[in-house]
Amino acid sequence: MKKKFFICFAALAATVLVVVVSAWPREQFVASASKAATAPTPDNIARGAYLALAGNCMGCHTARGGPAYAGGRAMATPFGALYVPNITPDRATGIGAWSADDFWRALHNGKSRDGRLLYPAFPYTNYTTVTRADADALYAFLHNLPAVRQANTPHALRFPYNQQAALAGWRLLYFKPGVFAPNRAESLVWNRGAYLVEGLGHCSACHSSRNAAGAVAAGLGGGLIPTSGWYAPSLESDAEAGLGSWAVPHIVQLLKTGVSPRSTVSGPMAEVVARSLQHMSETDLAAMASYLKSLPPTSAETDEKAKATGPHIDQVLAHGKQLYAAHCLDCHGADGRGLAPAYPALAGNRAVTMKQSVNAVRIVLNGGFAPGTAGNPRPYGMPPYSHLMNDAEVAAVVTYVRASWGNGAPPVNASEVNRYRSTPLD
Amino acid sequence: MFLLALLPRLTSPMLALAFACAALPAFGADRPAVLPDTMAQRVIACTSCHAKNQGADAFFPRISGKPAGYLYNQLINFRDGRRQSPLMTYMVEHLPDAYLREIAEHFSNQHLEPPPVQPTSVSQAVLERGKLLVTRGDKAIGVPACVACHGERLTGVAPAIPGLAGLPRDYVNAQFGAWKNNTRRARAPDCMADIASRLSLDDVAAISHWIGARALPADPAPAAAAAITRPLPLACGSAPEPSR
Numbered sequence: 001m002k003k004k005f006f007i008c009f010a011a012l013a014a015t016v017l018v019v020v021v022s023a024w025p026r027e028q029f030v031a032s033a034s035k036a037a038t039a040p041t042p043d044n045i046a047r048g049a050y051l052a053l054a055g056n057c058m059g060c061h062t063a064r065g066g067p068a069y070a071g072g073r074a075m076a077t078p079f080g081a082l083y084v085p086n087i088t089p090d091r092a093t094g095i096g097a098w099s100a101d102d103f104w105r106a107l108h109n110g111k112s113r114d115g116r117l118l119y120p121a122f123p124y125t126n127y128t129t130v131t132r133a134d135a136d137a138l139y140a141f142l143h144n145l146p147a148v149r150q151a152n153t154p155h156a157l158r159f160p161y162n163q164q165a166a167l168a169g170w171r172l173l174y175f176k177p178g179v180f181a182p183n184r185a186e187s188l189v190w191n192r193g194a195y196l197v198e199g200l201g202h203c204s205a206c207h208s209s210r211n212a213a214g215a216v217a218a219g220l221g222g223g224l225i226p227t228s229g230w231y232a233p234s235l236e237s238d239a240e241a242g243l244g245s246w247a248v249p250h251i252v253q254l255l256k257t258g259v260s261p262r263s264t265v266s267g268p269m270a271e272v273v274a275r276s277l278q279h280m281s282e283t284d285l286a287a288m289a290s291y292l293k294s295l296p297p298t299s300a301e302t303d304e305k306a307k308a309t310g311p312h313i314d315q316v317l318a319h320g321k322q323l324y325a326a327h328c329l330d331c332h333g334a335d336g337r338g339l340a341p342a343y344p345a346l347a348g349n350r351a352v353t354m355k356q357s358v359n360a361v362r363i364v365l366n367g368g369f370a371p372g373t374a375g376n377p378r379p380y381g382m383p384p385y386s387h388l389m390n391d392a393e394v395a396a397v398v399t400y401v402r403a404s405w406g407n408g409a410p411p412v413n414a415s416e417v418n419r420y421r422s423t424p425l426d
Numbered sequence: 427m428f429l430l431a432l433l434p435r436l437t438s439p440m441l442a443l444a445f446a447c448a449a450l451p452a453f454g455a456d457r458p459a460v461l462p463d464t465m466a467q468r469v470i471a472c473t474s475c476h477a478k479n480q481g482a483d484a485f486f487p488r489i490s491g492k493p494a495g496y497l498y499n500q501l502i503n504f505r506d507g508r509r510q511s512p513l514m515t516y517m518v519e520h521l522p523d524a525y526l527r528e529i530a531e532h533f534s535n536q537h538l539e540p541p542p543v544q545p546t547s548v549s550q551a552v553l554e555r556g557k558l559l560v561t562r563g564d565k566a567i568g569v570p571a572c573v574a575c576h577g578e579r580l581t582g583v584a585p586a587i588p589g590l591a592g593l594p595r596d597y598v599n600a601q602f603g604a605w606k607n608n609t610r611r612a613r614a615p616d617c618m619a620d621i622a623s624r625l626s627l628d629d630v631a632a633i634s635h636w637i638g639a640r641a642l643p644a645d646p647a648p649a650a651a652a653a654i655t656r657p658l659p660l661a662c663g664s665a666p667e668p669s670r
Contacts, residue, residue, distance in 0.1 A: 064515075065506030274520035331470075333457040342461050366513065367471050371520035378525050380461075381471030384513060387485070388474075425512040 016165075027109035028177040029101075030132045037136040038100040040144050048141025051134050054284070055127070055200035056276035057142075060084045064426075070094070070148035075121055076227040079214065080157035082121045090147035103139040104132060109177050117167045119155070120175065125216060126202035129180035129195065174215040186294075193291025196284060201276075206232035206268065207241075220295060224356070229423035230267040231356040236298045240354045243292045251289035252282055257375030259341035263351070264370050266363055274371035313399075313411060320400025323393055327385065328401075336405040341370075342380035347405035352398075357412045360398050361420050364389070391417040465532040471517060472529070477538065487597050490536035493648045495586030497530035499612065499664050508611040510604070540642040541592050546635045552628075556636025559629060560590075563659075567624050570659035572633070575617075580637070582648035586665045589648060595638035602630040613663030620660060 032038060052058065061084050063072035071086040089096040095103065095113075102113040110124035111117060118124060130138075160166045180199060182191045197203050197220075208216045209223035217223070222234030222241070233240035243251055246262065254260035255277040258270060265273050277285065325334075328346075332338045336347035346352050352360050367384035370376060385394065391414035398417075402409035461467070475486040489497055502523075504514040518526060546553070558564065560580070563571035573580060575587055582589030590598070604610035605622035612618065625633075657667050 063507075065508060270520050329456060331457050339457050339461050343457065366516060367474075368516060369471060369518075369521060372522040372525050377522055378468060378528070379521070380468050381517070383471045383474030384517075386513075425516040 027105065027111060030104070030108070030179065032100055032104075032132060032136055037133060038139050040140050044137050044140035045144050046141075047134075048137035048139070048144075050279070051138050051200060052141055053276055053279040054196060055138075055202065056272060057087070057138075059271065059275050060122075061087050067148045067150065069142070069145055070150040071152060072150060074153075077121060077157075077214065078226050079161040080155070082119055082155045082157065083153035084122075085152045086148065086150050087142055088145050088148040088150075089143045090149050093149050093151045094147060095142065096147055098139075100136055100139045103142075104135045107135050107138075108132075108179075110171070110175060117164055117171065119157075119167065120170070120214065123202040123205045125175055126199055126204065128175075128177045129199040131179065134200070170213060170215070174213070187290075189287045189290050190294060192284065193287035193289065196288050197291050201288065203235070207235050208232075220292075221298060222356075224358070225268065228268060229358065229420060230362065231354075231358045232268070233350070233354055233356075233359075234298065235292055236295045238297055240350055242295070242297055243289065244295075244297055246289075246293065248286055248289045248293070251292065252285045253375070255280070255285045255288070256282065257373050258371040258379070259376050261340050263349070264341060264344045266351075266368055266370070267359060270368070270371040274373060278371075278373040278375065316396050316399050316411060317403060319393070320396035320398070321404075323389065323397040324400055327388070328397065331382075336401070336407075341376075343382075346401050347407060349407075352401055353407045353409040355409070357398060357402065357409070357416065358420055360402070361394060361412060361417050362423070364394050364398055365417070365421060366425060386421060391415070391421065465528065469529055469532060472533070476533075477536065487594070488538065488541065488592055489533045490538045491646050491648075492534055492588050493582050493584050493586055494527070494530045494534035495584070496582065496588040496664075497533055498527050499586055501526045501530060503612060508613075510609045537646070540646065541594070543641050544595055544638040546595075546639045548631070548635050552632050553636050553639070555629065556632035556634075559625075559633050560636055564629075567629075569621055569624050569629075574659050575654060575662070575665070577649040577653060579643045579649065580640075581643060581646050583654050583665075584648050584651050587648075587654075589646065590637050591640060592642040592646065593637060595634045598634035598637060599630060602634075615661045615663050617658070617660040617662035617664075 038044070058068055060073060060075065061069045061071050063070070063084075066072055067088070069086070069088045071084045073084045075082045075084055086094040088094040091097045098106075098113050105111050106113070106118060106122075107124060107127045107130055109128070110120065110122070155162065180195050183194070186194075204216050204220055206225050207220040207222055208218075209221065210216055210226060214226070220235040222232055222237065224231050234242060236242050238244060241263075250260045250262055254263055254265065255273060257278065258265045258273040324332075331343040332346050336345065338345040344351075351363075363382065365384065365386040367382040369381040370379035372379055389397070394417045395412045395414045399411040401407065402412065466473075472489075476489045500509065501518050501521075503509040504511060505518045505521075505526075507515070521529075559569060560572040563569050563574065572590060575583070576590050577583045577587070580589060580591040601610060602622050602625065605616075605619045608619070610619075622630075651668075658665065661667075
């Protein structure tokens with residue numbers, strides 16, 4: 001019996017070892033074009049600075065109020081907290097001692113200079129498609145930043161997520177390094193857009209669902225952002241944020257300024273516009289728009305709740321209508337058509353009508369400003385209502401808005417509102 | 427939709443009444459035809475909490491009429507995490523500095539009705555202690571008089587020292603608590619954090635009761651910068667000494 005147990009255990013251990021070993025050397029190397037590619041020339045630095053904005057590197061690698069790129073921001077994940085590292089060129093605490101090849105390995109293979117596997121909260125599953133030339137420009141830019149001495153905080157992940165072996169297994173399942181492969185059947189513009197959206201832009205980090213292991217699903221089908229509680233709508237579905245019917249200039253305007261005649265960004269997308277997209281060239285934004293418009297549309301799910309009717313719903317709608325008149329009508333109008341771009345239309349607004357009601361609920365609870373951008377430097381704002389309305393009232397007004405002026409979305413109940421009332425904003 | 431569902435149940439007089447009500451502007455004005463290009467319209471997200479004439483509200487402090495430099499510093503402190511209010515941070519996080527300054531200027535030029543004086547039931551001794559700390563300070567514990575920086579009338583001093591007159595008691599207590607717990611900070615050197623660390627809770631209560639029980643002066647405008655003696659008793663990162 002003891003022997004049998006031992007054999008079983010040995011076989012299991014051997015299997016684990018084989019899996020880990022086969023996962024470990026999962027990497028790929030592409031050499032730099034020349035020494036000049038990573039040299040701190042003004043041209044390389046400027047190109048790198050632009051790419052760093054396109055990837056919003058600073059967004060994660062800077063703590064609130066802390067020095068730029070010096071890390072320290074805690075990133076909550078369902079597996080524990082990750083602390084984003086210092087990527088300034090400080091030799092002791094940053095990446096000052098890293099070579100351009102080391103940097104490439106991190107971006108492309110998800111491995112640190114010392115060989116440690118990196119956690120995919122650093123979206124190397126996207127960044128792996130970044131070209132060596134772009135990685136070199138980023139390296140030149142980062143190495144030209146002021147060095148900040150700020151020691152990294154160790155991650156606070158729970159067992160077993162804090163084990164490198166677990167990460168190796170994860171990589172075996174969900175990560176394969178590979179450079180961007182252009183689609184020859186598509187235009188240069190489309191390919192540029194695909195390169196930016198899938199790579200540095202790492203749009204799928206939010207606009208896609210994650211499985212129990214935290215791995216991102218293929219495509220941009222939308223997903224609830226873990227821990228932040230916002231829903232990043234599908235960029236494929238016409239019922240959510242699919243862009244098939246949008247004109248390219250409107251998409252560019254939304255990404256560049258945060259507002260457009262058809263929609264306004266809010267929540268985490270406001271950060272993406274403010275810190276990243278507004279700094280991108282209109283050519284690149286148009287390329288991204290062209291790629292996003294071409295995503296194959298998925299059909300909206302039908303929801304049984306949508307058909308909910310009856311005296312109870314009528315009461316909720318009547319209550320919601322009263323609240324709307326008292327709080328919302330001054331800006332959004334009795335016809336729900338708003339006054340775009342400051343006050344978005346609610347009639348036909350997909351952020352209101354999509355199946356996931358969380359964003360609409362949170363916007364009513366928290367209000368907020370559109371991001372201040374060069375193209376919209378003095379945005380208008382919406383008041384928060386969390387202190388004015390209780391859960392049932394928020395549910396009633398959102399239910400009313402979701403069911404009026406041709407909108408046909410299902411009701412929202414008070415317990416859903418209650419859940420998002422306590423979701424942290426930061 | 428719900429009206430249609432109810433129709434069969436309505437008798438004709440009720441129906442007439444319902445239509446009469448529907449025809450009235452029952453709930454106030456609809457949205458404007460053209461968007462007003464004014465600061466007041468832009469900042470309704472702020473005024474829904476901060477500009478109510480509801481007297482002393484400890485949650486949403488009075489910001490109208492405060493020095494613009496002070497208001498701007500607070501907006502930046504919320505943005506950069508030196509002050510903790512998730513909703514405020516969320517509001518200002520992606521607004522450019524120039525716009526935050528404009529918002530601060532806007533509210534510094536607003537004037538609300540003075541808040542009511544807060545009745546207090548604490549003993550005369552406590553109020554005397556409060557008055558002493560506010561008007562003269564206490565050398566023994568290293569605490570300067572509030573008026574030395576916040577102005578003789580406690581209405582603040584331009585450009586960046588806030589007024590204390592008219593602040594609700596609970597708000598003052600909460601701020602001292604935040605300084606003591608390091609959840610409210612300012613640009614270093616953080617003079618108020620230093621002062622808070624030297625005050626006992628009894629002293630904090632004495633100060634908040636004395637301030638809360640006093641009416642806002644008829645002219646609530648902040649004093650001119652020259653009204654206070656420089657250098658300040660303690661160095662303040664938010665109100666630095668003018669460069670020579």
